[in-house]
Amino acid sequence: MFEDKPDEAVYTGILGEIVKILEPSEEADPIGILASLISLTSAMVHPDIRIPISRSERHPVTAWTMLVGLTSRGRKGSATNAALKTGRKVSRTFVENNVLRSLASGEGLIEAIADLSPKEIREMEEAGQAIPEQGGQSRLLYLSEYGKIMGKSVGPGATLGTTLREAWDGETLAVPTRNNPIKATRPHLSAVAHVTPGEFSDRLNLTELAGGSYNRWMFFYVQQTKVLADDVPIDEAKYAALCAKLRNNLADVGMKAQTVVEAQKAACADDENDDGEADFFLIERTPEAKELWRDICATLEQQKAMSPILDSFTGRQRPHIMRTAATYAIADGRTEINEVDLAAAYELFEYSLKSIRYVIGEDEDIPEGGYSANAKLNEDAKNVAAALKQRAANLKDGLTRTEVRAICGGNKVSATYIDEVLNVLGDNISRGQKPGAGRSAVLYSWTGPLVREMTEEGV
Structure with a gap:
């Protein structure tokens, strides 16, 4: 409301x-x-x-x-x-x-x-x-x-x-x-x-x-x-x-x-x-x-x-x-x-x-204890989602795993933590191959809505 x-x-x-x-x-x-x-x-x-x-x-x-x-x-x-x-x-x-x-x-x-x-x-x-x-x-x-x-x-x-x-x-x-x-x-x-x-x-x-x-x-x-x-x-x-x-x-x-x-x-x-x-x-x-x-x-x-x-x-x-x-x-x-x-x-x-x-939908915060009890995990997931949305809005490719890690703190965070961040985003992202890159170059793209979805009953 x-x-x-x-x-x-x-x-x-x-x-x-x-x-x-x-x-x-x-x-x-x-x-x-x-x-x-x-x-x-x-x-x-x-x-x-x-x-x-x-x-x-x-x-x-x-x-x-x-x-x-x-x-x-x-x-x-x-x-x-x-x-x-x-x-x-x-x-x-x-x-x-x-x-x-x-x-x-x-x-x-x-x-x-x-x-x-x-x-x-x-x-x-x-x-x-x-x-x-x-x-x-x-x-x-x-x-x-x-x-x-x-x-x-x-x-x-x-x-x-x-x-x-x-x-x-x-x-x-x-x-x-x-x-x-x-x-x-x-x-x-x-x-x-x-x-x-x-x-x-x-x-x-x-x-x-x-x-x-x-x-x-x-x-x-x-x-x-x-x-x-x-x-x-x-x-x-x-x-x-x-x-x-x-x-x-x-x-x-x-x-x-x-x-x-x-x-x-x-x-x-x-x-x-x-x-x-x-x-x-x-x-x-x-x-x-x-x-x-x-x-x-x-x-x-x-x-x-x-x-x-x-x-x-x-x-x-x-x-x-x-x-x-x-x-x-x-x-x-x-x-x-x-x-x-x-x-x-x-x-x-x-x-x-x-x-x-x-x-x-930019006014929404991930509620504490909503997707995860880890407040930092929720905040990092929000930041990754914002970056992916922006790339989608500008018709650009998504983010590599290295780029996702950089948003979340770089080498200070583990590979397991990056998996947890991506899991928070669930079906809103897709996993593909970066064009022209090797087998290991995974590209994450935003597939969720760019704007809040509403019906005549509201959100």
Whole structure:
């Protein structure tokens, strides 16, 4: 049973206030509402705004959130519907025209957000019509059945997984092999997806995991929080006022970004060595936020050593946190990230970390006296299992007996002890021959589940 709750710091600013108003009237998990609302709000952010992660990295202000929960009892749909209802109050036009609810292929996604084709531009010019600036198409991907997307992302000719990874990066997407090539210049895509733990476990593909498909998402385990027999009224006036304020803040920040970018482009119009930096309006951090960010980065580096398999899901911690912090700031009408935004984004990522640890089973410890009364034996078995899982996730060969022994203490432990460690892992490992090696080179590989196996009844 997942019992963790996010720090209250995540419910900050306008977005947090909206969730607090909606929470009494919803059976959905408030963290699911917040995650969905962050994705939707980030999709409404002006596409020319960027966040400097490092000197060479400029990230779009987009958020990709994955709600993981049991069918019906997870209330995933209720959480996202609450966010979309808010979105309609902020901009009905955006929600009705800019939310994509299904994806069949990578090519289909690119077609949905494509620039005008040369033929279309030529026809508009001949008709005397003004040609709009190309690129920067803003969309929210609402993938309510992500399990099906996982199935479409693998196999011969599958392009969806690659296209989604590039879309998260904010890169220009293209299908150059067609007779009539299509291109989507620097699209601005946020996403919210739903999946059950069982679907995720059954359809998790090692190639996609190793390729980085899942570390582009922040995962949130969600559960029904209450049962409501009747409608519960909310403060409609305050709710409407917050939605109006969010609308105005997004418009004000967007207008400022557009004005600055237009001036920067005009100044660089004749510069042949322009590096493209003028195309963006950069969201910076306050001095206090910079100091906090240094502390957070140090903590994130320490977390990398927690679990090799976990890194396959959380390898993009810094961009996730900064994108979320920028969304908090812009929603409040600011063009600088302050320490409150950053603290909220960090706590949200920490909850995402706890969620994915629960989903993949990394939160489980071998209980004392469980597999063995020997605590060291249990700990070594856990470490060997983690190493084998990581190699499996990265599509690499397993571990030799020498490598297993090195994990357990090297020459300080006996061959009998290594046998006991391997016996603890039981049917989760297989024994084979290392390719190209001699008869004695035995290779142990992970054959158990990489993620926690769940049913509709739970674990």
